[in-house]
Amino acid sequence: MNRLKTFSRGGIHPPDGKATTAGQPIKNAPLPARAVVPFSQHIGAPARSLVEVGQRVEEAQLIGEATGFVSASVHAPIPGTVKEIKSLYLPSGVKTEAAVIELDGAFSRLGKPIAQRDWSDLESDALLAILKEQGVVGQGGATFPSHVKFAVPKGKSCEALLVNAAECEPFLSADHRLMLERTEDLIEGIRMVQRILQPQRTVIGIESNKQNAIDALIPHAKREGIDVVPLKVKYPQGAEKNLVEAVLGREVPAGKLPIEVGAIIANVGTLISVCEAVRDNKPVIERVLTVAGGAIAQPGNIRARVGCTYRDLIEECGGFTEEPVKFISGGPMMGFAFTDLDTPVTKGTSGILALTAKEVNAFTQTSCLSCGFCVNVCPMGLSPTSIFKNVEHERLDEAASLGLDDCVLCGSCAFVCPAHIPLVSAFRAARGRRRRLSARNRG
Numbered sequence: 387m388n389r390l391k392t393f394s395r396g397g398i399h400p401p402d403g404k405a406t407t408a409g410q411p412i413k414n415a416p417l418p419a420r421a422v423v424p425f426s427q428h429i430g431a432p433a434r435s436l437v438e439v440g441q442r443v444e445e446a447q448l449i450g451e452a453t454g455f456v457s458a459s460v461h462a463p464i465p466g467t468v469k470e471i472k473s474l475y476l477p478s479g480v481k482t483e484a485a486v487i488e489l490d491g492a493f494s495r496l497g498k499p500i501a502q503r504d505w506s507d508l509e510s511d512a513l514l515a516i517l518k519e520q521g522v523v524g525q526g527g528a529t530f531p532s533h534v535k536f537a538v539p540k541g542k543s544c545e546a547l548l549v550n551a552a553e554c555e556p557f558l559s560a561d562h563r564l565m566l567e568r569t570e571d572l573i574e575g576i577r578m579v580q581r582i583l584q585p586q587r588t589v590i591g592i593e594s595n596k597q598n599a600i601d602a603l604i605p606h607a608k609r610e611g612i613d614v615v616p617l618k619v620k621y622p623q624g625a626e627k628n629l630v631e632a633v634l635g636r637e638v639p640a641g642k643l644p645i646e647v648g649a650i651i652a653n654v655g656t657l658i659s660v661c662e663a664v665r666d667n668k669p670v671i672e673r674v675l676t677v678a679g680g681a682i683a684q685p686g687n688i689r690a691r692v693g694c695t696y697r698d699l700i701e702e703c704g705g706f707t708e709e710p711v712k713f714i715s716g717g718p719m720m721g722f723a724f725t726d727l728d729t730p731v732t733k734g735t736s737g738i739l740a741l742t743a744k745e746v747n748a749f750t751q752t753s754c755l756s757c758g759f760c761v762n763v764c765p766m767g768l769s770p771t772s773i774f775k776n777v778e779h780e781r782l783d784e785a786a787s788l789g790l791d792d793c794v795l796c797g798s799c800a801f802v803c804p805a806h807i808p809l810v811s812a813f814r815a816a817r818g819r820r821r822r823l824s825a826r827n828r829g
């Protein structure tokens with residue numbers, strides 16, 4: 387019997403919560419009358435605003451220019467007038483400036499025939515320049531600018547392009563739907579990234595609970611010489627280092643990126659954005675995300691413009707059936723709790739969850755029981771309890787020496803902890819403090 391591939395250390399099996407959304411087609415959200423467009427929707431330097439209050443903008447117009455090496459451009463998701471430039475906090479805690487655009491005027495692209503670009507003669511540099519121009523970033527959560535990620539550093543080469551189709555976070559099913567509904571665009575996006583990276587091998591790693599997507603992909607993938615590898619359902623199968631180990635059997639060293647072992651990973655939604663950017667000359671002004679959780683009346687996947695509010699999308703999904711006790715932006719394992727329903731959708735918003743009391747862990751935190759459960763499930767081979775004890779006493783250098791920076795913030799340790807210690811939020815906060823301290827020390 388063919389054993390499904392997976393990573394070797396740790397991992398958990400949380401309830402997957404995908405049944406309410408995975409079987410339904412993606413629907414289109416109404417266009418927002420007002421879009422709040424953050425200039426920092428990616429890892430790296432915020433985009434520099436190119437607009438002023440009172441200025442008219444067209445749909446897809448560049449309104450924020452990438453600055454510095456790691457940065458991404460930002461475009462207007464709707465035509466209209468810039469009413470305000472304001473500061474806001476995103477659920478991740480990032481503070482950013484944002485342009486508030488009020489809809490007026492005609493859409494220049496929506497509903498019009500698309501003039502497709504013939505990219506058959508474009509070389510790597512030209513493709514990377516397009517990804518930069520159109521603001522493509524990783525949509526699996528990390529929001530790393532794609533033109534930087536796909537630029538292989540000198541002295542390294544990409545042996546394997548891994549398509550991350552695991553979508554292992556509970557509740558989220560947007561990538562699953564995209565694989566079913568946009569199969570050809572996904573394959574075209576993969577071919578574009580193959581042109582950039584020239585890998586010897588391309589593999590789609592997909593959890594085996596998406597059999598219909600596996601069936602849809604196989605004929606297209608076969609035609610292009612791409613392998614489709616079904617993976618065991620185990621969280622966090624989609625974390626980059628775990629995917630590399632599962633698919634290639636190689637371990638990415640602590641503190642290093644997958645390119646160290648010849649791999650570059652791209653997520654499904656990102657590859658469809660790559661296809662749209664290159665072929666359709668379309669910047670990232672919309673994305674598909676999952677709206678789910680027990681409190682949502684009609685959970686589903688929805689294509690929404692950047693800048694529309696979480697409130698709009700929840701209403702589009704029928705509102706609440708009962709009062710939610712917790713909201714999460716993203717998935718329940720790695721997402722961020724939020725309270726403000728007027729939070730705007732960004733390029734990195736993979737889901738909006740409204741959870742009921744039954745779905746939320748409402749236990750009281752106690753002291754560590756030294757049970758070792760967290761150590762057993764950590765996919766990075768760390769000792770979360772030891773890291774936590776150092777973080778708790780602000781011994782950040784000791785925590786770092788135990789692997790604080792190698793933690794992928796997957797949440798597996800907190801999920802199994804019988805003492806309900808918020809290990810991941812403590813690690814995330816400690817990393818932030820450490821970064822700020824070292825920035826201060828650098829002067």
Ligand code: SF4
Binds near residue numbers: 769793797800
């Ligand atoms: S959050 Fe970090 S420490 Fe906890 S299990 Fe995941 S990788 Fe390990």
Ligand code: SF4
Binds near residue numbers: 799803
């Ligand atoms: S799982 Fe929780 S209680 Fe058990 S050792 Fe880890 S931190 Fe302590």
